[in-house]
Amino acid sequence: MRVGRPRSEAAKKAILQAIIQLLEETSYSDLTIESIANVAGVGKATIYRWWTHKTFLVLDAFLLTVETNLKFHENTTFRENFRQHLNTLSAMLNSSLGRTIVSLVAESGADSELANKFTSEYLKPRREQSRKLLQAAIDNGEIQPSINLDIVLDMFYGPVYFRILIYKKDVDSTYIDSLIEQVMKGITSMN
Amino acid sequence: MRVGRPRSEAAKKAILQAIIQLLEETSYSDLTIESIANVAGVGKATIYRWWTHKTFLVLDAFLLTVETNLKFHENTTFRENFRQHLNTLSAMLNSSLGRTIVSLVAESGADSELANKFTSEYLKPRREQSRKLLQAAIDNGEIQPSINLDIVLDMFYGPVYFRILIYKKDVDSTYIDSLIEQVMKGITSMN
Amino acid sequence: MRVGRPRSEAAKKAILQAIIQLLEETSYSDLTIESIANVAGVGKATIYRWWTHKTFLVLDAFLLTVETNLKFHENTTFRENFRQHLNTLSAMLNSSLGRTIVSLVAESGADSELANKFTSEYLKPRREQSRKLLQAAIDNGEIQPSINLDIVLDMFYGPVYFRILIYKKDVDSTYIDSLIEQVMKGITSMN
Amino acid sequence: MRVGRPRSEAAKKAILQAIIQLLEETSYSDLTIESIANVAGVGKATIYRWWTHKTFLVLDAFLLTVETNLKFHENTTFRENFRQHLNTLSAMLNSSLGRTIVSLVAESGADSELANKFTSEYLKPRREQSRKLLQAAIDNGEIQPSINLDIVLDMFYGPVYFRILIYKKDVDSTYIDSLIEQVMKGITSMN
DNA sequence: AAATAAACGAGACGGTACGTCGAGTCTTGGG
DNA sequence: CCCAAGACTCGACGTACCGTCTCGTTTATTT
Numbered sequence: 141m142r143v144g145r146p147r148s149e150a151a152k153k154a155i156l157q158a159i160i161q162l163l164e165e166t167s168y169s170d171l172t173i174e175s176i177a178n179v180a181g182v183g184k185a186t187i188y189r190w191w192t193h194k195t196f197l198v199l200d201a202f203l204l205t206v207e208t209n210l211k212f213h214e215n216t217t218f219r220e221n222f223r224q225h226l227n228t229l230s231a232m233l234n235s236s237l238g239r240t241i242v243s244l245v246a247e248s249g250a251d252s253e254l255a256n257k258f259t260s261e262y263l264k265p266r267r268e269q270s271r272k273l274l275q276a277a278i279d280n281g282e283i284q285p286s287i288n289l290d291i292v293l294d295m296f297y298g299p300v301y302f303r304i305l306i307y308k309k310d311v312d313s314t315y316i317d318s319l320i321e322q323v324m325k326g327i328t329s330m331n
Numbered sequence: 332m333r334v335g336r337p338r339s340e341a342a343k344k345a346i347l348q349a350i351i352q353l354l355e356e357t358s359y360s361d362l363t364i365e366s367i368a369n370v371a372g373v374g375k376a377t378i379y380r381w382w383t384h385k386t387f388l389v390l391d392a393f394l395l396t397v398e399t400n401l402k403f404h405e406n407t408t409f410r411e412n413f414r415q416h417l418n419t420l421s422a423m424l425n426s427s428l429g430r431t432i433v434s435l436v437a438e439s440g441a442d443s444e445l446a447n448k449f450t451s452e453y454l455k456p457r458r459e460q461s462r463k464l465l466q467a468a469i470d471n472g473e474i475q476p477s478i479n480l481d482i483v484l485d486m487f488y489g490p491v492y493f494r495i496l497i498y499k500k501d502v503d504s505t506y507i508d509s510l511i512e513q514v515m516k517g518i519t520s521m522n
Numbered sequence: 523m524r525v526g527r528p529r530s531e532a533a534k535k536a537i538l539q540a541i542i543q544l545l546e547e548t549s550y551s552d553l554t555i556e557s558i559a560n561v562a563g564v565g566k567a568t569i570y571r572w573w574t575h576k577t578f579l580v581l582d583a584f585l586l587t588v589e590t591n592l593k594f595h596e597n598t599t600f601r602e603n604f605r606q607h608l609n610t611l612s613a614m615l616n617s618s619l620g621r622t623i624v625s626l627v628a629e630s631g632a633d634s635e636l637a638n639k640f641t642s643e644y645l646k647p648r649r650e651q652s653r654k655l656l657q658a659a660i661d662n663g664e665i666q667p668s669i670n671l672d673i674v675l676d677m678f679y680g681p682v683y684f685r686i687l688i689y690k691k692d693v694d695s696t697y698i699d700s701l702i703e704q705v706m707k708g709i710t711s712m713n
Numbered sequence: 714m715r716v717g718r719p720r721s722e723a724a725k726k727a728i729l730q731a732i733i734q735l736l737e738e739t740s741y742s743d744l745t746i747e748s749i750a751n752v753a754g755v756g757k758a759t760i761y762r763w764w765t766h767k768t769f770l771v772l773d774a775f776l777l778t779v780e781t782n783l784k785f786h787e788n789t790t791f792r793e794n795f796r797q798h799l800n801t802l803s804a805m806l807n808s809s810l811g812r813t814i815v816s817l818v819a820e821s822g823a824d825s826e827l828a829n830k831f832t833s834e835y836l837k838p839r840r841e842q843s844r845k846l847l848q849a850a851i852d853n854g855e856i857q858p859s860i861n862l863d864i865v866l867d868m869f870y871g872p873v874y875f876r877i878l879i880y881k882k883d884v885d886s887t888y889i890d891s892l893i894e895q896v897m898k899g900i901t902s903m904n
Numbered sequence: 905a906a907a908t909a910a911a912c913g914a915g916a917c918g919g920t921a922c923g924t925c926g927a928g929t930c931t932t933g934g935g
Numbered sequence: 936c937c938c939a940a941g942a943c944t945c946g947a948c949g950t951a952c953c954g955t956c957t958c959g960t961t962t963a964t965t966t
Binding site: 715716717718719721745746747748757758761 | 920921922923924925930931932933934
């Protein structure tokens with residue numbers, strides 16, 4: 141079996157919690173490993189032993205806060221599901237941790253380790269499920285079968301990301317409702 | 332008149348050029364004032380005399396590279412105008428300087444100086460003009476008058492930003508064409 | 523009797539041997555407990571269980587290498603005995619272990635634990651025996667009874683320590699012979 | 714002429730003074746660059762800019778405290794001159810700074826930079842002058858011309874170094890007087 | 905033989921200082 | 936009065952060891 145003192149799960153938790161706390165007080169660029177270690181009551185070396193880069197720390201802290209598995213409700217409408225989904229996304233992007241990790245991903249290269257991990261552990265699972273939702277709506281005739289799924293999904297997600305992060309305008313439930321309405325207009329089956 | 336040695340425009344240009352050059356070689360976090368000064372052949376104090384913050388340096392370098400005033404062609408279609416516009420946007424987001432400044436804006440607060448300047452000097456002028464374009468299409472009956480202009484514009488821009496910066500997928504002219512097509516479906520007048 | 527696993531003499535030997543080996547490769551300040559543990563194939567805790575301080579480790583390693591009990595030859599002259607004694611001392615001071623422990627003693631305070639142990643376990647026994655030797659030479663009329671034993675002994679030892687450690691000049695047998703000769707001139711009985 | 718901001722002599726002085734102060738409170742091994750910088754009110758980088766190694770810092774601090782040029786009195790006896798000289802040496806070796814630098818030299822290799830600088834800037838000048846003093850005493854017939862100057866000088870210096878640093882016994886003026894007396898016995902001309 | 909108990913190796917832990925690097929400021933001589 | 940050069944204070948970086956700890960394992964004595 142593995143010898144030596146085992147890794148402290150308490151330390152790991154404390155580190156990620158410290159990041160969450162600190163990012164609510166300061167910006168990412170003011171977030172120092174030193175302050176994380178202090179707040180977590182942990183030695184700096186412990187942080188460096190398990191994370192190679194500050195961005196991964198933030199990503200892990202982020203992943204800790206988001207729901208492990210996204211659940212869509214089966215007994216409700218396609219519209220309603222998306223509405224909740226986009227509201228959750230909007231809340232995430234308005235949190236400092238969410239804004240931070242997303243802008244870090246934006247800055248990183250397309251095949252950077254950070255982008256890959258963010259995609260595989262956060263983005264993709266959600267994308268996958270919302271794609272299924274969309275497909276189901278096509279299957280039951282609610283939505284036109286001719287659409288490009290990817291583009292339609294981008295039309296749901298993209299405006300929310302853009303409006304909050306770049307355009308710096310509020311995305312409230314009214315906006316989300318109108319957005320969904322507008323996208324639906326172009327994809328609903330007419331028969 | 333002001334006495335003493337006048338400010339060196341050559342130094343200013345050299346500094347912004349150095350940033351453009353360096354950002355093609357390294358990431359923003361590896362971009363140091365020291366290296367900028369060295370490459371530009373300039374003292375550090377000269378940089379600090381003109382700019383208060385590294386982000387503004389990058390923003391100014393960015394603004395130097397983008398067209399001062401966006402021109403839409405009047406004698407062509409709404410679709411065609413947007414197509415060119417989004418292709419230009421896509422090219423900008425794929426450049427290291429573009430990706431850098433946008434992610435800096437994404438990370439910054441809604442009413443930070445950086446976001447305000449980026450909005451007023453880059454984002455808003457373009458938004459204004461594309462809004463006019465959209466309005467003109469409504470006026471001549473091409474597009475439904477009932478639409479929410481803001482949301483429709485977000486549906487054009489948002490997917491491009493999102494797809495390049497976050498989802499890390501290519502946005503080529505085929506994608507842009509399909510995107511425009513899909514958005515148009517929901518807004519075109521049917522008569 | 524005491525229960526539990528007994529202390530490992532093998533580990534103790536390995537530790538002291540590791541120090542001897544490492545001090546021949548690196549300086550004392552580069553000698554780390556970690557490297558000792560690695561070379562000795564021993565856990566750090568085992569070292570700390572037996573020794574409170576790194577200096578004592580070195581002292582113990584030193585004591586392991588020096589003759590347990592100094593032997594003067596009775597059937598030879600006073601001069602000859604001292605000659606051998608000082609040559610041995612010179613060899614010790616030229617070894618890295620010897621130089622290290624002596625400079626540690628030099629740096630330590632007069633009533634530090636290290637100085638006390640070095641004095642009682644190394645210095646004093648030798649001093650005692652050479653004092654006896656000197657006294658014997660006085661008793662048999664070879665040397666003047668009026669001398670201050672302590673000062674004369676310092677005149678034998680001091681130059682050797684000083685010349686090797688501080689003045690950094692070679693102390694070979696010629697030097698030692700001349701030194702003894704010169705000291706003798708001032709203490710030999712003239713009758 | 715040289716460009717750029719000139720080196721701050723005030724900072725240099727403050728650094729060396731801080732070392733002198735700190736070494737009176739703590740041992741060399743507890744003397745950290747960090748504490749020197751704090752006490753001196755100086756950035757760590759400034760220390761590293763001018764000194765490569767902590768030992769050189771201590772050496773420079775030591776050289777600052779010792780008389781720049783040793784003065785022997787011409788209108789007094791050889792004995793008296795040496796008496797004062799050895800008393801001064803004894804005082805130096807009993808200071809924490811003196812004990813520290815000497816034990817650092819003792820630990821260092823024969824042709825290390827530290828030993829060389831200590832020899833050339835401290836040891837040699839004094840040795841040179843006391844050698845001249847000895848030579849003068851030979852020239853005026855006070856001392857035998859047959860002696861080995863080097864060995865006789867070692868017999869003056871060695872016992873003082875040894876007794877203070879290694880043997881940890883007091884060296885007061887009585888001891889020095891007796892030592893000089895004893896050495897003189899073996900070298901004085903008898904006519 | 906089984907249970908108990910201490911020492912062992914391995915290695916993670918909270919710390920501290922290291923030596924480096926860049927930030928932003930200041931002080932020169934020169935333009 | 937601006938400029939380059941470069942030294943300054945400051946503070947975080949990532950590394951290396953410190954001395955302590957917590958594991959599973961080993962080796963003895965005690966039951």
